[in-house]
Amino acid sequence: MSKKLAVVLFNLGGPDGPRAVRPFLFNLFRDPAIIGAPALIRYPLAALISTTREKMAKANYAIMGGGSPLLPETQKQAEVLETALATALPGVEAKCFIAMRYWHPLTGETARQVAAFAPDEVVLLPLYPQFSTTTTGSSLKAWRKTYKGPGSETTVCCYPTDGGLIDAHARMIRETWEKAGSPTNIRLLFSAHGLPEKVILAGDPYQKQIEATAAAVAAKLPAGIDWTVCYQSRVGPLKWIGPSTDEEIRRAGAEGKGVMITPIAFVSEHVETLVELDHEYAELAKDVGAAPYIRVPALGGAPEFIDGLAAAVRNALGERAGSVAPACGWRCGAEWSQCPRREGAAA
Ligand SMILES: C=CC1=C(C)c2cc3[nH]c(cc4nc(cc5[nH]c(cc1n2)c(C)c5CCC(=O)O)C(CCC(=O)O)=C4C)c(C)c3C=C
Numbered sequence: 001m002s003k004k005l006a007v008v009l010f011n012l013g014g015p016d017g018p019r020a021v022r023p024f025l026f027n028l029f030r031d032p033a034i035i036g037a038p039a040l041i042r043y044p045l046a047a048l049i050s051t052t053r054e055k056m057a058k059a060n061y062a063i064m065g066g067g068s069p070l071l072p073e074t075q076k077q078a079e080v081l082e083t084a085l086a087t088a089l090p091g092v093e094a095k096c097f098i099a100m101r102y103w104h105p106l107t108g109e110t111a112r113q114v115a116a117f118a119p120d121e122v123v124l125l126p127l128y129p130q131f132s133t134t135t136t137g138s139s140l141k142a143w144r145k146t147y148k149g150p151g152s153e154t155t156v157c158c159y160p161t162d163g164g165l166i167d168a169h170a171r172m173i174r175e176t177w178e179k180a181g182s183p184t185n186i187r188l189l190f191s192a193h194g195l196p197e198k199v200i201l202a203g204d205p206y207q208k209q210i211e212a213t214a215a216a217v218a219a220k221l222p223a224g225i226d227w228t229v230c231y232q233s234r235v236g237p238l239k240w241i242g243p244s245t246d247e248e249i250r251r252a253g254a255e256g257k258g259v260m261i262t263p264i265a266f267v268s269e270h271v272e273t274l275v276e277l278d279h280e281y282a283e284l285a286k287d288v289g290a291a292p293y294i295r296v297p298a299l300g301g302a303p304e305f306i307d308g309l310a311a312a313v314r315n316a317l318g319e320r321a322g323s324v325a326p327a328c329g330w331r332c333g334a335e336w337s338q339c340p341r342r343e344g345a346a347a
């Protein structure tokens, strides 16, 4: 009988229609990984923020037909990854499951489905290349709270400089640039989701890993290209890491340059790319004279990226079997004793 492998893909989730927007936002803001206040304060605060943010968020989701495309996009990735795993792991019955953090299929629902599958091995694979306590760390906690099924578990904490990830980005940047007529007077912006600065000061490796991804991609592009990293999607009154994407668009405009913008922390299209990048920042670029404004698509099912994920799963199983040494390497940037890949480690 072939070995059964469950690969659990972590992602954030998004509302599937207008009525889901407020409860989705409530789930997000009541997460202690997002708002670090005690539950007594956090819950009313989450209710208040989700109510006040609902109208604006609904208007953004309306641009995409009312809901987020994140789940269908993730389902497509899961399908192609399953096919890649059939080749990478002959003789293993590998099935991909999707565990979303803030909207269906929620992590607890998926944990029950995985338990019913009764796997011999479980690999937890975040669809976040860079580790943050606010994303992968939060999903890991939710998983560990809810999964009661069988199987030996291994976590891929992160893969910021994975060869497949980097090759996919570099190819898509080159292709998009050529399709746009190979303009020369442009700056390449690697745009990542921002974080409150205090999260980074508390030791989160996210920003360092974003910079490592961007540098590795840039190293695959023609020497001397003009590039920089910036951060989008700021929420709330706290100080967030910078420079912000809008500051960088303004700077490019003031210097008489156009921009080519590539999402570097999101691996699929959703509200932050289809609305923020394609509408809000495109308009800003027009206003400040940053022309042309070119947007590189998110990775989606890019074959190099998917092959990289399949290799990460194979390596995780190799570590479990003792055929390759357990190593965080880059991975989460934490000491091995703190790395969430270690079973039982506090994420
Ligand atoms: C690398 C990925 C992400 C990080 C880091 C992250 C941190 C983070 N996000 C918020 C607040 C919001 N995020 C929202 C949506 C959203 N965020 C990510 C990714 C990261 N978030 C994704 C994939 C999505 C889903 C988009 C979709 O299509 O539904 C939202 C909702 C949208 C909105 O109202 O703007 C909020 C709010 C915080 C506060 C935070 C770190 C502390």
Ligand SMILES: [Fe+2]
Pocket (backbone or CB within 6 Å): 193, 233
């Ligand atoms: Fe977010």
Ligand SMILES: [Fe+2]
Pocket (backbone or CB within 6 Å): 157, 158, 328, 330, 331, 332, 333, 334, 339, 340, 341
């Ligand atoms: Fe790690």
